[in-house]
Amino acid sequence: MPKQMMTDDNMEKLIAYRELDSSCVFVDDGDGFLSLTLDETVYRPVDLIRLLPYDRPDEYISCVCKEQELGIIRRIADFPEEQQRILQHQLSFRYYTPVIEKIISVREKMWFVFIKVVVDGQKKELCTRDLYHNIRFYNSTDLLLTDVDENRYLIRNFRQQPAKMQQKIEIYL
Amino acid sequence: MELNDRIAPEIQNQLEGSVKYSVRYEISARSAAPGGIVVVTGEDVFVFENQQKILEIKLSSIAEANCEKLYGSGCLKFVLHSGEEKLAAVFSLSRFACFTALAQAIEYRLDTGSFPAELKIEQKFCPVCGSPLMHGSKLCIKCARKPKILLRLYHIGKPYLPRILLVIFFVVAVELLAVIYPYFKRLVIDNYMTAENPQISKIWLLFGLTAGIYLTVCLFEWIVGYLKNFVAAAVSRDLREMLFDKIQRLSLANITKRSAGDMLGRIQNDTTRVREFLVSYGADIIVRVFSLLLLTVILFVTNWRLAVLVILPAPFMLWAFRWSSDKIRRKFHIVWRRGQKVNSLLHDAINGIRVVKAYGGEQNETRKFERVSTDYCIQLSGAEKFWSLVTPVVGFVMTLGEFLVLYFGANLVLQQEMQIGELVQYTTYVSMLYGPLRWLISLPRQIKQASVSANKLFEIIDEPEESQQQQNAPCPVAGDITFDNVSFGYKEYIPVLKHLNFTVKQGEMIGIVGASGVGKSTLINLLMRLYEPTRGEIRINGTPLQNIPRSVLRSKIGVVLQETFLFDGTVLDNIRYAKPDAPFEEIVKAAKAAGAHEFILRLPEAYHTRVGDRGYMLSGGERQRVAIARAILHQPDILILDEATSALDTKTEKQIQDTLGEIIKGRTTFAIAHRLSTLRQADKLLVLDKGKVAEFGTHIELLKNRSVYYRLVMAQRQTAKIRK
Numbered sequence: 001m002p003k004q005m006m007t008d009d010n011m012e013k014l015i016a017y018r019e020l021d022s023s024c025v026f027v028d029d030g031d032g033f034l035s036l037t038l039d040e041t042v043y044r045p046v047d048l049i050r051l052l053p054y055d056r057p058d059e060y061i062s063c064v065c066k067e068q069e070l071g072i073i074r075r076i077a078d079f080p081e082e083q084q085r086i087l088q089h090q091l092s093f094r095y096y097t098p099v100i101e102k103i104i105s106v107r108e109k110m111w112f113v114f115i116k117v118v119v120d121g122q123k124k125e126l127c128t129r130d131l132y133h134n135i136r137f138y139n140s141t142d143l144l145l146t147d148v149d150e151n152r153y154l155i156r157n158f159r160q161q162p163a164k165m166q167q168k169i170e171i172y173l
Numbered sequence: 174m175e176l177n178d179r180i181a182p183e184i185q186n187q188l189e190g191s192v193k194y195s196v197r198y199e200i201s202a203r204s205a206a207p208g209g210i211v212v213v214t215g216e217d218v219f220v221f222e223n224q225q226k227i228l229e230i231k232l233s234s235i236a237e238a239n240c241e242k243l244y245g246s247g248c249l250k251f252v253l254h255s256g257e258e259k260l261a262a263v264f265s266l267s268r269f270a271c272f273t274a275l276a277q278a279i280e281y282r283l284d285t286g287s288f289p290a291e292l293k294i295e296q297k298f299c300p301v302c303g304s305p306l307m308h309g310s311k312l313c314i315k316c317a318r319k320p321k322i323l324l325r326l327y328h329i330g331k332p333y334l335p336r337i338l339l340v341i342f343f344v345v346a347v348e349l350l351a352v353i354y355p356y357f358k359r360l361v362i363d364n365y366m367t368a369e370n371p372q373i374s375k376i377w378l379l380f381g382l383t384a385g386i387y388l389t390v391c392l393f394e395w396i397v398g399y400l401k402n403f404v405a406a407a408v409s410r411d412l413r414e415m416l417f418d419k420i421q422r423l424s425l426a427n428i429t430k431r432s433a434g435d436m437l438g439r440i441q442n443d444t445t446r447v448r449e450f451l452v453s454y455g456a457d458i459i460v461r462v463f464s465l466l467l468l469t470v471i472l473f474v475t476n477w478r479l480a481v482l483v484i485l486p487a488p489f490m491l492w493a494f495r496w497s498s499d500k501i502r503r504k505f506h507i508v509w510r511r512g513q514k515v516n517s518l519l520h521d522a523i524n525g526i527r528v529v530k531a532y533g534g535e536q537n538e539t540r541k542f543e544r545v546s547t548d549y550c551i552q553l554s555g556a557e558k559f560w561s562l563v564t565p566v567v568g569f570v571m572t573l574g575e576f577l578v579l580y581f582g583a584n585l586v587l588q589q590e591m592q593i594g595e596l597v598q599y600t601t602y603v604s605m606l607y608g609p610l611r612w613l614i615s616l617p618r619q620i621k622q623a624s625v626s627a628n629k630l631f632e633i634i635d636e637p638e639e640s641q642q643q644q645n646a647p648c649p650v651a652g653d654i655t656f657d658n659v660s661f662g663y664k665e666y667i668p669v670l671k672h673l674n675f676t677v678k679q680g681e682m683i684g685i686v687g688a689s690g691v692g693k694s695t696l697i698n699l700l701m702r703l704y705e706p707t708r709g710e711i712r713i714n715g716t717p718l719q720n721i722p723r724s725v726l727r728s729k730i731g732v733v734l735q736e737t738f739l740f741d742g743t744v745l746d747n748i749r750y751a752k753p754d755a756p757f758e759e760i761v762k763a764a765k766a767a768g769a770h771e772f773i774l775r776l777p778e779a780y781h782t783r784v785g786d787r788g789y790m791l792s793g794g795e796r797q798r799v800a801i802a803r804a805i806l807h808q809p810d811i812l813i814l815d816e817a818t819s820a821l822d823t824k825t826e827k828q829i830q831d832t833l834g835e836i837i838k839g840r841t842t843f844a845i846a847h848r849l850s851t852l853r854q855a856d857k858l859l860v861l862d863k864g865k866v867a868e869f870g871t872h873i874e875l876l877k878n879r880s881v882y883y884r885l886v887m888a889q890r891q892t893a894k895i896r897k
Binding site: 053 | 200201202203228242243244245246248258259260263265266267269297298305503506507510
């Protein structure tokens with residue numbers, strides 16, 4: 001076999017990945033794990049990994065079982081409704097990110113910033129170390145805030161929020 | 174902290190046996206329940222959600238308990254002896270430390286049959302007040318007793334006490350002279366500058382006295398400045414030296430729990446902050462307060478009604494000063510941030526100009542730069558506009574008291590209740606009063622910052638050192654080396670090595686093989702006692718490693734690493750580093766044995782040639798030979814070669830391999846190499862996989878096994894073929 005051909009074959013093997021479509025079946029095992037039936041083989045437990053967690057959280061989802069990638073889901077929306085629900089449920093606890101509805105106050109104290117917020121309708125005080133590095137735009141509109149425990153919080157449509165709320169955070173952006 | 178979250182009575186009723194631990198979680202992976210609770214009893218693990226038992230596992234059926242960080246959450250998983258995995262709980266990262274401790278307690282129980290007496294839970298918040306702790310530290314800013322810390326600083330400054338007292342004396346003298354100066358002005362104006370009583374000779378005398386006071390103040394301020402800076406520099410030098418000395422004596426585990434940046438920051442920035450505090454605030458605290466009290470008394474004694482007018486607007490003035498300072502600081506901070514973005518983009522674009530041009534990214538880069546540059550410009554002009562508007566207004570507000578005094582004082586002069594000179598003296602005192610007041614506003618913040626910096630320094634100074642054992646105890650370093658059920662993790666929740674069991678005979682060469690990150694170098698670190706195993710024991714000739722003094726152990730171990738570190742000194746200094754008292758003849762022998770002597774001869778100043786920072790004057794092969802000479806100078810019983818030749822070209826690698834082949838004879842050698850061909854001389858190979866010993870045996874035995882080692886060999890052969 002010519003050397004060039006061999007290299008091309010190897011390259012093909014190297015870059016190939018399987019796109020998972022609705023022919024594969026995901027099953028919520030009810031114990032927190034996910035199973036995937038692919039070519040009549042059942043894989044368990046399957047981890048879902050967002051390849052573009054910020055820009056496209058519901059697209060390009062890699063499915064991994066025991067450190068081996070089984071394939072990539074191009075778009076969750078292409079799957080039947082029940083399958084979508086199962087996938088979204090798995091992603092919701094792996095990528096647990098509560099949404100901040102309101103910022104009540106921002107207070108700096110030495111090396112820490114204390115932010116009083118409303119999350120899921122409840123008041124809460126978050127504490128971050130070095131807010132400049134722990135707050136950034138998640139995508140073009142949403143802000144992601146990471147606290148001292150590495151919990152992540154989302155502020156949706158930051159530029160659409162009241163001016164006062166924006167001002168409180170602006171200094172750190 | 175204990176792991177005993179409250180258990181609802183409905184759950185309590187469903188439990189058998191006494192509860193050892195109970196930990197709540199807030200996310201449910203199984204249902205819509207708002208979390209649940211994991212309960213561990215003497216024999217079982219239970220998980221409850223909505224008061225319903227959803228999982229029950231016998232502890233005896235668990236092989237591993239693992240805590241894992243997901244993206245925005247964490248999870249506790251069990252691997253059963255059957256190989257099946259069980260998900261116990263998913264939780265927010267605020268609960269991660271608790272679940273990590275729980276997983277460790279279960280693992281401990283699996284290993285030993287009993288639960289640990291004490292749990293190690295990583296603290297991020299102060300257990301007393303709940304405030305966040307400094308990164309990599311147990312320091313709570315809120316609970317730290319500032320006066321106590323500052324008093325400790327005073328103790329460090331005790332040798333300089335005479336100078337400190339002199340500073341206080343001269344500062345008090347300067348303040349008193351500053352108070353006298355307006356009084357002379359008053360005398361000149363009221364007594365000798367009047368048309369009725371012109372006394373030019375008295376004016377000359379007072380002029381002379383005033384000039385004398387002025388010159389004396391200048392002289393005293395110079396002395397104060399000199400002494401203050403001397404004491405502050407000396408105290409910060411002492412602190413720096415104490416810190417450096419301490420870091421040298423700390424264990425590697427203690428050092429690496431903080432980043433290198435944090436350590437450098439403490440040695441440089443925190444000592445500087447303490448020094449600056451001592452210069453700017455040290456003796457001044459006493460003197461400024463004294464000066465404030467003195468001026469207030471003088472003002473009230475001279476004219477209490479005017480003094481009230483001075484004091485009344487003070488809170489408002491101070492508030493205006495603070496408000497404007499905060500606003501200006503915030504605005505200019507945003508400007509600084511935007512400036513940083515401009516710099517960072519410039520830095521990237523200029524350093525990466527070859528890449529930019531190679532991919533035709535010039536226009537894209539220009540557009541990005543225009544965007545950040547415009548943003549910077551908008552923020553800067555906004556901040557400048559604010560500053561130019563606010564500063565004069567605040568300046569006016571700050572002098573409000575003086576205006577009031579001038580107006581009402583002038584009225585008193587017109588009503589002949591006050592003389593002009595007295596009014597001049599009074600207004601001078603008023604302006605002198607506002608200075609210390611403004612200074613006092615920033616004082617609490619400065620004290621807090623200095624005490625935190627000092628506390629960060631004292632935290633390291635107070636850290637327990639590596640235990641120094643008696644050196645005269647019998648401690649064999651030669652002999653068989655046994656790893657007995659050794660487990661270790663840099664972070665307690667991520668075990669790097671698990672249950673290692675193997676024995677290496679004296680004089681054997683062991684090749685350590687495995688994928689990157691599998692724990693090969695960690696194993697070596699444990700052997701050198703840079704870290705202590707989390708569980709299990711390492712023994713040399715039957716003696717546990719912890720019974721062998723570190724200094725004795727390390728004097729018998731020679732190490733050659735992939736990244737050779739040479740100090741900025743001569744070749745001689747670098748070889749001699751292993752044995753400072755080695756005679757030159759011994760050094761030449763070591764250099765010859767390492768194959769270094771030949772290239773050293775070609776260097777312009779032979780053994781006295783400086784190698785430069787990190788040895789940049791030498792080639793990679795030359796540096797490695799110097800390192801080998803250094804390693805064999807103290808004739809180690811155990812030799813460690815950690816990827817010692819992987820960074821070298823094939824020819825140099827061959828030469829050094831041949832040299833090493835001679836050196837390792839008769840020495841117990843541990844060699845790590847990715848290129849398996851370099852381990853062909855090894856008596857045995859230890860194959861690590863996922864932190865465990867996957868295989869242990871000779872090359873032939875392992876190839877016959879057709880397991881992990883076989884696959885690694887085949888993969889490398891395949892790669893070699895493709896390269897050809």
